[in-house]
Amino acid sequence: VRSFDKxxxxxxxxxxxxxxxxxxxxxxxxxxxxxxxxxPLVIPAIREALKHLRE
Structure with a gap:
């Protein structure tokens, strides 16, 4: 996402x-x-996705 700026x-x-x-x-x-x-932008989404996969 931020890479678009660069x-x-x-x-x-x-x-x-x-x-x-x-x-x-x-x-x-x-x-x-x-x-x-x-x-760093993806890690929070990974954590959330892993929670859902464990359910």
């Missing part, structure tokens, strides 16, 4: 997430710097 082409990213059974699958950017920018 890299205009970030909107073209194929980032996605989903579940398979009780597993959470999250695709992160391929660039380590981009992962560092993205992960």
């Amino acid at each position: 890299v205009p082409t970030a909107i073209l990213s194929r980032s996605t997430a989903g579940t398979r059974g009780t597993s959470l699958i999250v695709n992160l950017p391929g660039n380590p710097k981009a992962i560092g920018e993205c992960l």
